[in-house]
Structure formats: structure tokens, C-alpha cells
Amino acid sequence: MASQGIEIRGLYKIFGPRGRDYIEAVYRGMSKTELNGTHGHVLGLKDINISMPAGGITVVMGLSGSGKSTLIRHINRLIDPTAGEVLYDGVDICRMNQQELREFRRHKTAMVFQKFALLPHRTVLENTLYGLDIQGIDRSVSEKTARHWIDRVGLSGFERHYPNQLSGGMQQRVGLARALTNDADILLMDEAYSALDPLIRVDMQTVLLDLQQELKKTVVFITHDLDEALRLGDKIAILRDGEVVQQGSGQEIVLSPADDYITAFVKEVNRGRVIRVATIMSPLAGPPQGPALEANAVLESAAQTMTAAGQSVAHVVDTSGQPIGSIDLQAIIASMVTPSSHLDQPIAAE
Numbered sequence: 001m002a003s004q005g006i007e008i009r010g011l012y013k014i015f016g017p018r019g020r021d022y023i024e025a026v027y028r029g030m031s032k033t034e035l036n037g038t039h040g041h042v043l044g045l046k047d048i049n050i051s052m053p054a055g056g057i058t059v060v061m062g063l064s065g066s067g068k069s070t071l072i073r074h075i076n077r078l079i080d081p082t083a084g085e086v087l088y089d090g091v092d093i094c095r096m097n098q099q100e101l102r103e104f105r106r107h108k109t110a111m112v113f114q115k116f117a118l119l120p121h122r123t124v125l126e127n128t129l130y131g132l133d134i135q136g137i138d139r140s141v142s143e144k145t146a147r148h149w150i151d152r153v154g155l156s157g158f159e160r161h162y163p164n165q166l167s168g169g170m171q172q173r174v175g176l177a178r179a180l181t182n183d184a185d186i187l188l189m190d191e192a193y194s195a196l197d198p199l200i201r202v203d204m205q206t207v208l209l210d211l212q213q214e215l216k217k218t219v220v221f222i223t224h225d226l227d228e229a230l231r232l233g234d235k236i237a238i239l240r241d242g243e244v245v246q247q248g249s250g251q252e253i254v255l256s257p258a259d260d261y262i263t264a265f266v267k268e269v270n271r272g273r274v275i276r277v278a279t280i281m282s283p284l285a286g287p288p289q290g291p292a293l294e295a296n297a298v299l300e301s302a303a304q305t306m307t308a309a310g311q312s313v314a315h316v317v318d319t320s321g322q323p324i325g326s327i328d329l330q331a332i333i334a335s336m337v338t339p340s341s342h343l344d345q346p347i348a349a350e
Contacts, residue, residue: 004089005054005218006075006186011084012048013070013242016041019082032241044070046242048084052235055216057208059233061223066239068222072190075220076109077101088186106135110179114191116171118163124150124174125159131182142181149177153207169200176207180215189221193228205231226265230254230274238262250274272300272336280335281316281325288315288323295324299332306332 014022014035022030022041032043045067052058060068073079074086077093086093088108096104110131118127125143128150132142150159153173163171172192179187189208193201205228212219223229229236230250237247246258254274257263278295290311293302295318306314306329316325 004087005056006050006052006058006220007085007087008048008050008052008071008074009085009087010047010049011045011071011074011086012082013044013067013074013079014041014082015044023083044242045074045081048244050237050244050247052218052220054218056234057212057219057221057232059221059223059229059236060239061226061229061236062239063224065241067242068224068239069190070242071239072188072220072222075186075188076105076111106131107182108184109186109188110182110184111188111190112172112175112179112192114194116163116168116175116195118171118174120163123160123162124155124166127163127174128177128181130178135182145183146177146181149180150174152180152211153177167200168196169204172196172204173207176204176211180211185218187217187219189219191222191224194223194225201228208232226269230269238265251276251279255279270300272303272332273298275299275335277302277316277327278325280331281327282331284315284323284325289326290314292317292321292323293327294319299336302327303329303332303336 012023012026014020014026016039019041022035022039026035026043026046032046035041035043048071050058050060060071062068070079074081075093077086077096081094084094088104093101093104119130122130125146129142129146132145147159150156153176155170155173155177158166158170163174166174175192193204196204208219209232221232233250235247236250236253238245238253240261246253246262251274253262254266254269254271257266275298276295277293277297277299280299281295290313291305291309293305293314293316295316302314306312312329314327315323316327318324
């Protein structure tokens, strides 16, 4: 049976020894400031409702203190909620007993950490197969599986190296190989690339996207970087102060920001690398003209194709190559320019 993905419903987290005592007050509208100032408890998450589609990458992003890392830790129940549900294939993870939770963590989830979390006394190969060791898998099987994923992430030949002999990017590749070796349905990535240099970070994003094309894991990716979110996310949820401010596709967020906070977030985004041709095309009125553009192509790529062909008009085709619309260069250029309104709205510090 195909996975139903992850459903987070009405999730609240109050940090403090008596969190459950104050949940009703929070339901009635007690603010985060009042809860902390009066009762010494911290409202980490408030009424989170997110559907994370199976086989896709859901990016949860926000500034420091927004609650994104707290949220991801509820999925494998490293943190217990104060209220709410975290459902996977219709089963509430929050209601699992210890045995069920142990099996869920071993077989259904894998995690890639910002700080790599490699065991320094184990080689690349031994780190990669560590999860299978925990499961009691025979070494003849686990080594073969681990070597396969070490090769897939580009580390073939480094099996006998130790973590301190590797660069940061290479160590993160080991972390990814370890997660993939477990063959878990859910891949949790908490600021996985934030410690990497920019070029290595982009390289690792490409590795993940290439693997995801084949594997179709249910990936939950945490980041504070909007460019990273837009590149990776099939769906994006933006958190602020423990609440979801907006969620949707990258295009939806860039084209229709929910408020001034989101507008300030997206104002520097290269719209040409986010907006798709199908979003702004016009109905086909007559025979197809100019070069053929895939509907899923981004505007920047479309403009380059049309310019190279010396054409100001192009036709848009679907995945089977059938014409479905037309587009002109002027419309592309206009859509790539950020609207002038709200450009000076600052992002509030958290």
C-alpha cells in the first residue's frame, strides 16, 4: 500500500515542567509573552497543521527560534507534544508505545544532522552501516548495501577513511549515505547543509535532488535559507514564533506572499529561477510559434532559450510534447521583476 505521507494536526508544544497545565489557556488565546512572563513556560509550537506529501520534499523554514527544529523532532518523537497529532500512514506516532516507537525509528525514519554526528572511531564504511548493525543485519548484507550508497553519494574509495580525514562536505555525504542505507521511508534533515560552504552546499542540494528523483522518499528538510527552500521544496512551510505563517509551493509563496513578513522574505528572490513557464503562459491562439518550451521550465531558462533562438515568442509543450500555450519575452521579463510595493518592509528580528 502506498504511503499516505505525514499529517501534523493541531500540534502544540509548551516547554516547562507543567506544560499541560497551561494548554487550555493557550487555546483561549494566552500569548507566548504572557505564558513566559507570568508562568515561566515557553510556547514552542502553536496549532501546527501541515500535510507532508509522501514521496516529496517538504521544507520547513524560518529564522532562529521559529520552532522549525522543534517541529521536526516531533516526527520521530524525540520531543513529545503537549497536544496534537503526528500521523504517518494514519497512525499517530504520539500514541505509540515504546516498542512501537523503537521499531518506527529503526525502520521508518532516518536523520541527517547539521553537525554530521559521525562516530569518530568508525570508518566511512562502518559509519554508513551503523544503522543496520543496530537492526542486527548480517555484516555480509550490510556491507554490500553500505558500499552501494557510499558509491551513490560519490565517496567510493574512501570506505576506510575516518571522519577526521574528510572535508565537511564529504562528512555530510557519509551522513546521507548512512541515512539511505537504512532504507527508511522518511528522511529527516535538520539544517543538514547549513554548516557547509556555499559551493559545497549547492553540490549537496544537487545530490539530494538527483537521488530523490529515483528514491521518492518522504523528506522533511529544515532550513533558514529561502533560496535553499525554493530549490529543494515541493512544498514549503514558513514558521514564525512557533506558528505557520504560510505554506504552499515555492511559486505560490513568491507570487502571493501572505503578509509583509513573507513579502520581506521573498523580495530578494531571483523570480526567474522560481516561476515556471506554465504559470504565466497564454492560451494557444493559432499555430505554434518560436521554440518549444517545457511547461515546467523556469523563466530564466525560457528567456535564454528564446534569446539564443532570436525569437520573442515561443510555444509551451506538455510532457508528451503537445503544444498547450504560448509565451512572449516581454511577459517573461515583466514576471521576473519584483513588484515595487512592499520592497522596503523589514524582516522583524526574532
